[in-house]
Every structure is written in C-alpha cells, then in structure tokens.
Amino acid sequence: MEQSAHLDTFARDHLPLPEQWPELLLDNPDIAYPARLNCAVELLDRAVEAGHGERCAVWSNREGERHATSYRELQALVNRTARVLTQDMGLVPGNRVLLRGPNTLDMAVMWLAAVKAGLVTVPTMPLLRAKELKQIIDKAQIAAALCDVRLAEEIESCRTPGHEHFCATLKDVRFFHHDAPDSIDVLARAKAPEFDACDTASDDVCLIIFTSGTTGAPKGCMHFHREVLAICDLFSRHLLKPRADDIFCGTPPLAFTYGLGGLLCFPLRVGASTVLIEKLTPDSLLATIERFRATRVFTAPTFYRQMAPLAARHDIGSLRSSVSAGEALPDATRQAWKQASGLEMVDGIGSTEMLHIFVGSAGADVRRNAIGKAVPGYVVQALDDQMQPVPPGMPGKLAVKGPTGCKYLADERQAKAVRNGWNLSGDTVVIDEDGYVFYQGRADDMIISAGYNIAGPEVEGALMQHPAVAECGVVGVPDGERGQIVKAFVILAAGYEPGDALVSQLQAHVKQTIAPYKYPRSIVFTDDLPRTESGKLRRFALREASVSLASSAAA
Incomplete structure (x- = not known):
C-alpha cells in the first residue's frame, strides 16, 4: 500500500487482515491510475481543466424553476465548503464524517468537499432513525456530521447527553440548506473559492457505506479513491458509453452506491450533467426526463414497471439508455418498459461491497432473462460449497473478482464474504456457456x-x-x-x-x-x-x- 495522507489512520488501521482481502485485478490499462490521486479532483477539477467550466454540472429545481450550476460554480462551492471543514471545524485527513441529506446540489457538494479534503465520507440514507445512526457512528468512530437541516431531529438525538442514542465520539454537527450564522452555507460564503486538495494515496479510504443491516448489525464497506474512478472507467465507460452532452437523472439516493455512481460520479467523469431532485415518483420522474431532456435514467425495477403505462403522457424521446439495478428485473417489466420507451434495459447486478455494477449487458449484447455478462475488468464464476466451479447451466454461488472488492470495517463477517480471493455476493446464479449470468435469488432466500x-x-x-x-x-x-x-x-x-x-x-x-x-x-x-x-x-x-x-x- 502507498504512504497514506491520513493523519487519522483509523480507516487504514481497521481494514481486514491481508489474508482476508479479495484478489484485486489491477493490471488493466483502463484503470492504470497513479499512486497518488484524489478522486474529487479527478471528477471535478479535471473537468474544469478540460474546458467544461461553463457547462452545467448539476441541474436542480429552485423555486419551481430549472437551475443550472456550472462546473466552475460547483468547483467554487466545493472549495469553499472544504475550507469550512478544515478551518472552522478543524477536521484533518482521515477523520470520518457522516453525510445526511436527500439528492440535492448541497449533498453533492458535501461529498465532493469532504473527499477533496482527504476525509472519509460515510453517507447515510435520509430515512435512518437515531438508533440506526448510532450503530454507524459508533462503528466508524465518527467525530463530525454534515446534515441537511430538515433531517436534524434524529442526528440531534445522537449528540444529546443522556439520550438513549447518545454517541460520545460525535463532537460536531453542522447543518446545510440553512441560513443560521454557523451553518455550512453561511460560513462557506465568506471563504475563498480556492482549495489545495489533500494529496491522498490512490488506496486511501475515501468512502465507507454501510449495508442496510436488515439481518443484523450493518457492515461498513470501505472503498479507495481509485475504486471510485474504476466504476466510472469500467461499467460506465464500457456499457453506457457516456458523452459530455449527456444528462443523467434517476431515483437512487446519493447515499446508496448505485446513486453515487449513476447520479454523480459517472456524469462528472465525462463532463456531463446530472439532475438532482428529491422525492421523485414514477410520474414525476417521467416529467423530469421530459423537462430536463435527460438522456440517461437510473432507477429500480419497481419504478420502470410503474412508469411503463404512464410513459405515453410524456415526451421521453431524449433518453439514450435506462439502467435497472437494486433488485431482480422481471422480464415482464423489461418488455413493458421496452414497449413504452423503445429502449432495451441495461440490467445490472452489483453490491455495496463491490461498490457498483459488475455484471450487465447493453444493446445488442442483451440476452433475454439474463442479467448480462461480467463487466470488462471483472470475472465471475458460479461455485459450489467447496468453492469449485459448477458446470455451465447449473446453479451455484456467484463469485466475483475485479479492481473493487469487499473490505469490511473491522468485521468478522469478512471471512464469510471473501474466500480464496473471491468476493461472494450471497446470490445464487446460473452461468451459461457464453458467460451470461441468470439470477436465481439470494442464497438465503x-x-x-x-x-x-x-x-x-x-x-x-x-x-x-x-x-x-x-x-x-x-x-x-x-x-x-x-x-x-x-x-x-x-x-x-x-x-x-x-x-x-x-x-x-x-x-x-x-x-x-x-x-x-x-x-x-x-x-x-x-x-x-x-x-x-x-x-x-x-x-x-x-x-x-x-x-x-x-x-x-x-x-
């Protein structure tokens, strides 16, 4: 591993033991990154340097009107916010910072600013309650939280002495989307629009995303700066083939790896734009596609199923591709959406542990009832209980290797999730002779x-x-x-x-x-x-x- 830029070494200190790591496939020209990089710099500053400064980076609603934030404006917002984090809050590289907010420009700024400052971001779903937040805060030893003021109640419980969910490590909570004198918004306005990014190593942790914890204590999945770029340069580049004139939109939260990739990292990587709007419904997502002339949409099968009969009410002819992930895509839903939109769905299977989609197909490569093939840069197999490959056409445990992989934060369940260098997703699949993966269900389902x-x-x-x-x-x-x-x-x-x-x-x-x-x-x-x-x-x-x-x- 490279020399870390983290002064607070908690994240690196709590990576799994070397023998518990998955085998990482890094010998690939698509992901030949330098030893030192900061993914926020690569996603944002490089876009400005490439001449995209005046192009729209983020579309949002402001008082009912479309509002465009250019790459140069986004860069200034991120730099001013990074100064608040380091100067006013006194955070140092490696500190874990909890992020709490819906899909808004503010939330995107918080994530980019924290990463640029060398902090370890811990995004959380807006609907989490104090009990669930406490599990995360205690596990990741979080010292500070950046929270949309509209979600203040639950996080305040976590910093109130005597409250049953009080977290002793949580020393500072700052609010955004707020006009109080000590809010991030107000403090940032007084800052200079330049900021020298932290000189992070490519294998410094920048992201810990916790699983939902539906079957026990949530697991913290740790990811490096280089891994954030890898999902852009493999799945997105090879299957979506995005362009600078693309406009991305969708429903997955930025606190969910599916949303962080599809609605922020993928568009920024190519100088495209994204539409960030909270609380979308199937009908309002269709209206958003029409209003912003979106070309790429990310959502779950349930939304596509509900959007299909409504699509004729909207002009969605701008769409170039639609991506489905998060749960199994029924063929009936795929066909209904194809009939309604004229688009062949890009189905995918991914996981928080792997950061994003690692199996999928697009366009002419789609095979009916299959999820797809291994994304370039990844390999997949179906294995039996003895970790031996099963014959084509037989069900087995889905095992995957790639440049991303499972690295739980100080968790004994790492030994179950990674065996013999393979990441075990917990899914049962059939893989045919051509390498197409057919989903059977969760192994425990x-x-x-x-x-x-x-x-x-x-x-x-x-x-x-x-x-x-x-x-x-x-x-x-x-x-x-x-x-x-x-x-x-x-x-x-x-x-x-x-x-x-x-x-x-x-x-x-x-x-x-x-x-x-x-x-x-x-x-x-x-x-x-x-x-x-x-x-x-x-x-x-x-x-x-x-x-x-x-x-x-x-x-």
Whole structure:
C-alpha cells in the first residue's frame, strides 16, 4: 500500500487482515491510475481543466424553476465548503464524517468537499432513525456530521447527553440548506473559492457505506479513491458509453452506491450533467426526463414497471439508455418498459461491497432473462460449497473478482464474504456457456419445498406476466408437510378484485409458465409491499409478517 495522507489512520488501521482481502485485478490499462490521486479532483477539477467550466454540472429545481450550476460554480462551492471543514471545524485527513441529506446540489457538494479534503465520507440514507445512526457512528468512530437541516431531529438525538442514542465520539454537527450564522452555507460564503486538495494515496479510504443491516448489525464497506474512478472507467465507460452532452437523472439516493455512481460520479467523469431532485415518483420522474431532456435514467425495477403505462403522457424521446439495478428485473417489466420507451434495459447486478455494477449487458449484447455478462475488468464464476466451479447451466454461488472488492470495517463477517480471493455476493446464479449470468435469488432466500429448490424471483417473474399483477413479492414460509411452501404477496392492477377465483387463476398461470412445482400454494392480496429506501423488496419483512399471521391464527 502507498504512504497514506491520513493523519487519522483509523480507516487504514481497521481494514481486514491481508489474508482476508479479495484478489484485486489491477493490471488493466483502463484503470492504470497513479499512486497518488484524489478522486474529487479527478471528477471535478479535471473537468474544469478540460474546458467544461461553463457547462452545467448539476441541474436542480429552485423555486419551481430549472437551475443550472456550472462546473466552475460547483468547483467554487466545493472549495469553499472544504475550507469550512478544515478551518472552522478543524477536521484533518482521515477523520470520518457522516453525510445526511436527500439528492440535492448541497449533498453533492458535501461529498465532493469532504473527499477533496482527504476525509472519509460515510453517507447515510435520509430515512435512518437515531438508533440506526448510532450503530454507524459508533462503528466508524465518527467525530463530525454534515446534515441537511430538515433531517436534524434524529442526528440531534445522537449528540444529546443522556439520550438513549447518545454517541460520545460525535463532537460536531453542522447543518446545510440553512441560513443560521454557523451553518455550512453561511460560513462557506465568506471563504475563498480556492482549495489545495489533500494529496491522498490512490488506496486511501475515501468512502465507507454501510449495508442496510436488515439481518443484523450493518457492515461498513470501505472503498479507495481509485475504486471510485474504476466504476466510472469500467461499467460506465464500457456499457453506457457516456458523452459530455449527456444528462443523467434517476431515483437512487446519493447515499446508496448505485446513486453515487449513476447520479454523480459517472456524469462528472465525462463532463456531463446530472439532475438532482428529491422525492421523485414514477410520474414525476417521467416529467423530469421530459423537462430536463435527460438522456440517461437510473432507477429500480419497481419504478420502470410503474412508469411503463404512464410513459405515453410524456415526451421521453431524449433518453439514450435506462439502467435497472437494486433488485431482480422481471422480464415482464423489461418488455413493458421496452414497449413504452423503445429502449432495451441495461440490467445490472452489483453490491455495496463491490461498490457498483459488475455484471450487465447493453444493446445488442442483451440476452433475454439474463442479467448480462461480467463487466470488462471483472470475472465471475458460479461455485459450489467447496468453492469449485459448477458446470455451465447449473446453479451455484456467484463469485466475483475485479479492481473493487469487499473490505469490511473491522468485521468478522469478512471471512464469510471473501474466500480464496473471491468476493461472494450471497446470490445464487446460473452461468451459461457464453458467460451470461441468470439470477436465481439470494442464497438465503432460496425456498426449499419438498426437496425442490425454488427461486423466489423466478416465481415473481412468472406472476408479473399476468395482467392482474401490478407488483408482487414471493417468499418461503414454514410448512409441516413440505418444509416450506411458496407464498406470494400480490398487489393487483386496476380493475381486478381479490378472491378465490383469481387465486386459482394466478396459480394456474404460474404452473403454465414455469415448472408446476414452483407455483405459490398461498397467495395474499395486499395494498403495499415493504421496500427499503433504495427500492429493494424487503423479503425478510414478508417472512416475518407470515410468521406473525400464523402465530396469531394458532392463538
């Protein structure tokens, strides 16, 4: 490793032991970076140097009107904010700083400024509560937080002595999107618009993103400056082929690696622009595409499914590509969006541990029902329990190597996530002879019923092909006779009414679409499905709901 620029060495000190690291594939001309680099400089300052200074970097809404922030203006905002962090707050390279805010220009400025100052950024989802924030703050030993003032309540609980979620390490909280004298906004206005970036090593940690923690304590995934650039120069460059005249938009939060890449790093890397708007709905996302003439859109399958029937109301002809990730993409959703937009979806599978998408295909390389192939720079295999490759066409554990990889912050679960140099994503897949990856489901979400292995997403995909189904989630629930049975939670499309007749119709449809033994023996109609802030279906919540219902019925 290179000589670190961090004065606070916590992040490097708490990387996994060398023998627990994944094998990093760095011998690639696409990612031949110098030993010392700061990714904020490479994303922003280099764009200004390349002549993009007067081009729009960030589009946003301001008092109902479109507002453009140029690259030169963004650079000045970032530099002034970096001065606040180092001069007024006294932060030094290597300090961890919590970031808390929705998708706004302010949030983008906070991340870029902190990275440029050599700090380790810890972005968090806006909806997290004090209990969840405390887990992160304590684990990462965070000393300072930068928070949108509209989200002040939960973070204030974490710095209030005597409060059950008080965090002793959290010494300073500063607010933005605020006009108080000590707010970041006001302090930054008085600063000079120049700032000398921290001379960070390419393998200095700049980002710790915590997993959702739905199955236990959240895991902190640590990533280097060079890895932020690698996702731009591999997935984005090879599959999206972005241009300086592109306009990116979408829904994933900047606190989610999918959003940080797709809505900030990818566009900045090529001198393009991004649209940052909070609280989008399927209809307002379509309106945003039309209003800003967006060319690239990133969102989850659920949004595409809901946008497809609404697309005809909007002019979305500016779109060049649409990217889906975050959860399995049903073929019915892919086809509905293709019919509505004329675009072949770029589907992808990635993870917080790998930073972004590592399997995907675009355009003519798309194969129906497959996610795609390994992104250039990555290799993937399907392995058995003994870490041996399974034959093509057989299900196995998805294993991946590339220039990014799993490096948990002081976490014993590292040994399970990385074996023999391979990153194990926790997914079950089939890889065919041509290298196409077919998603089967999360390894811990596989349903075993009467000795059969059944992938919930496959059953969901079959159900979604029926016109009565708007959305659905499928899980396995305990059964005394079969071990588990397949249970489906279904949101009905407009014009359909729940009832036994429709249950039988949906069951028959699944039997005719996929192997009959995979059909849902139980179907529950619901008005809503539990999802994470990033749009992923919370299957564990469906399982818990089923257990609760069964317990209540037994009582």
